[in-house]
Amino acid sequence: MAQEKMNADKMWLTMGPQHPFSHGLWTLRAQVDGEIVTDAEPEVGYLHRGWEKECEQRDYQKIIPMADRLCYSASMTWSHLFCKVAEEALDIEVPERAQYLRVVADEICRIQSHLMWLAAVGTDAGNLTIFLWALREREFMLDLNVRLCGQRLTTNYPRIGGVRNDMPYYFERDCLRGIERFEKALWDIVNLTDDSSIFVGRVKGIGYISREECANLGITGPAMRGCGVDYDVRRDDPYDAYGDMDFYVPVYKDGDAYARFRVRIEEMFQSCSIIKQAMKKLESIPKTAPYRLKVPKAIPEGTHMARIEDPRGESVMYLISDGTDRPYRLKVRSPVFVNVSASKRMVQGVRLADIPTVMAMIDMCLGETDR
Amino acid sequence: MADEQKIESPSYDDIISLIGSKFGDKVKFRQSTKKNVRSINEKRRIFMDADREVILDLAYFLRDKLNFEQASMVTGVDWVDHMQVVYHITNYFNSITVEIVVNIPADDLHVASVAPVWGGANWHERETYELFGIIFDGHPKLERLLTPKSYEFFPFRKSYKLRGSQ
Numbered sequence: 001m002a003q004e005k006m007n008a009d010k011m012w013l014t015m016g017p018q019h020p021f022s023h024g025l026w027t028l029r030a031q032v033d034g035e036i037v038t039d040a041e042p043e044v045g046y047l048h049r050g051w052e053k054e055c056e057q058r059d060y061q062k063i064i065p066m067a068d069r070l071c072y073s074a075s076m077t078w079s080h081l082f083c084k085v086a087e088e089a090l091d092i093e094v095p096e097r098a099q100y101l102r103v104v105a106d107e108i109c110r111i112q113s114h115l116m117w118l119a120a121v122g123t124d125a126g127n128l129t130i131f132l133w134a135l136r137e138r139e140f141m142l143d144l145n146v147r148l149c150g151q152r153l154t155t156n157y158p159r160i161g162g163v164r165n166d167m168p169y170y171f172e173r174d175c176l177r178g179i180e181r182f183e184k185a186l187w188d189i190v191n192l193t194d195d196s197s198i199f200v201g202r203v204k205g206i207g208y209i210s211r212e213e214c215a216n217l218g219i220t221g222p223a224m225r226g227c228g229v230d231y232d233v234r235r236d237d238p239y240d241a242y243g244d245m246d247f248y249v250p251v252y253k254d255g256d257a258y259a260r261f262r263v264r265i266e267e268m269f270q271s272c273s274i275i276k277q278a279m280k281k282l283e284s285i286p287k288t289a290p291y292r293l294k295v296p297k298a299i300p301e302g303t304h305m306a307r308i309e310d311p312r313g314e315s316v317m318y319l320i321s322d323g324t325d326r327p328y329r330l331k332v333r334s335p336v337f338v339n340v341s342a343s344k345r346m347v348q349g350v351r352l353a354d355i356p357t358v359m360a361m362i363d364m365c366l367g368e369t370d371r
Numbered sequence: 372m373a374d375e376q377k378i379e380s381p382s383y384d385d386i387i388s389l390i391g392s393k394f395g396d397k398v399k400f401r402q403s404t405k406k407n408v409r410s411i412n413e414k415r416r417i418f419m420d421a422d423r424e425v426i427l428d429l430a431y432f433l434r435d436k437l438n439f440e441q442a443s444m445v446t447g448v449d450w451v452d453h454m455q456v457v458y459h460i461t462n463y464f465n466s467i468t469v470e471i472v473v474n475i476p477a478d479d480l481h482v483a484s485v486a487p488v489w490g491g492a493n494w495h496e497r498e499t500y501e502l503f504g505i506i507f508d509g510h511p512k513l514e515r516l517l518t519p520k521s522y523e524f525f526p527f528r529k530s531y532k533l534r535g536s537q
Contacts, residue, residue: 053533057535215441216489217490218441237468239410
């Protein structure tokens with residue numbers, strides 16, 4: 001660290017690595033002038049385990065469960081993304097049934113990830129009821145995960161060339177019931193947050209970022225759409241069956257923490273609608289239709305890139321294959337990795353007590369940040 | 372470059388012709404042979420190789436003229452006899468992603484930093500520096516980020532063997 005003369009007006013405060021606001025192991029060093037944050041320096045890397053290097057020693061099939069563990073609450077999208085990049089490398093298109101099953105699984109994952117975030121926001125803002133209600137609803141989503149994949153969190157469901165298994169009996173009924181129930185329950189939670197002047201007062205008007213700055217800093221996902229960038233990989237660069245889905249992308253131009261909050265809430269309603277559409281479509285595809293292709297173990301030489309809309313933003317994988325059954329290089333672009341690098345800019349000018357609510361709108365996940 | 376008009380949503384062919392006319396043979400385009408990949412079929416990916424000297428000019432050209440607002444990713448690749456830096460840059464209006472591959476000789480691991488152009492590239496370049504030892508000239512803060520500051524080696528290089536590997 002550079003030697004600096006002590007400045008009595010401005011003080012550096014270290015928040016983390018163990019701190020209630022951090023939701024994982026990372027440090028935010030904040031420079032404060034009185035109560036106002038004037039500068040900040042995020043520090044990550046406590047969980048760096050060399051994920052990308054580890055992958056270079058493993059067969060492609062063995063990377064799928066590892067990709068699950070990049071982020072515990074978005075495991076489905078990460079293993080989906082890995083399978084996507086491998087499919088792109090093999091130049092194959094997965095069967096229609098698998099595409100829709102993946103959409104359903106992805107959206108269940110998105111809902112439960114957003115509910116985990118909502119629970120964290122609740123505790124950060126000092127409202128424990130939000131925490132309890134959100135986590136209760138999340139359990140129903142995890143039950144759907146168990147029905148579909150046999151696991152709550154690290155699902156290990158997508159496969160290169162399809163999905164591991166077809167829907168079990170009565171999954172369609174359970175899923176639609178669960179979604180219908182959830183839509184009503186979500187309104188209750190929205191009433192708990194949006195109608196509460198205490199909650200809204202804590203998130204409104206803080207952590208402002210302009211549209212240009214947001215795009216330049218590479219912030220993606222709901223945090224970006226809260227700043228007015230109208231972009232969603234699902235709609236603008238569709239993968240799997242998302243091109244056939246009818247949904248709208250919530251965008252707010254306010255750019256503050258409340259806008260990012262609203263985007264995530266509306267995304268959950270949209271996810272419900274997508275699941276219903278995908279289920280309807282699955283009805284029309286015969287049950288005997290294939291849900292998985294047989295693929296070779298080795299992937300031909302080349303460079304491949306795939307991107308996907310994670311619950312937290314745009315996640316990208318870049319794969320270099322050398323013709324063997326192991327990747328030569330696999331780079332992961334974690335949305336949180338870039339979003340947290342922008343926290344330096346995001347917390348400038350807010351009060352120290354507002355840092356937890358500003359950072360909560362990023363939805364930290366350190367497993368994928370440090371990789 | 373400020374006097375030039377910014378094109379908000381340039382088409383696939385515009386991007387290729389504008390970059391081709393500005394940078395000539397310093398930038399070479401590649402065609403993908405993949406048939407079943409939707410994003411390539413619908414012309415949302417552009418692949419190019421660029422010379423090391425023009426990367427900063429190319430970055431400013433992409434941002435200021437062609438409105439590529441976001442640097443998705445900066446990747447380092449160790450090819451043992453040389454290294455590579457791969458950039459993925461995205462335009463939010465037409466969702467075209469350009470992939471720029473820059474080759475760097477192994478005895479001179481320097482390349483101009485694009486972090487002043489896109490703030491999103493900042494941490495990606497720091498990560499590439501600490502894991503591959505590629506030095507990004509002009510980076511605002513080129514320090515180790517994920518690995519401990521005391522490390523004196525670059526763990527993602529192919530010369531660094533993991534336990535259990537042959």
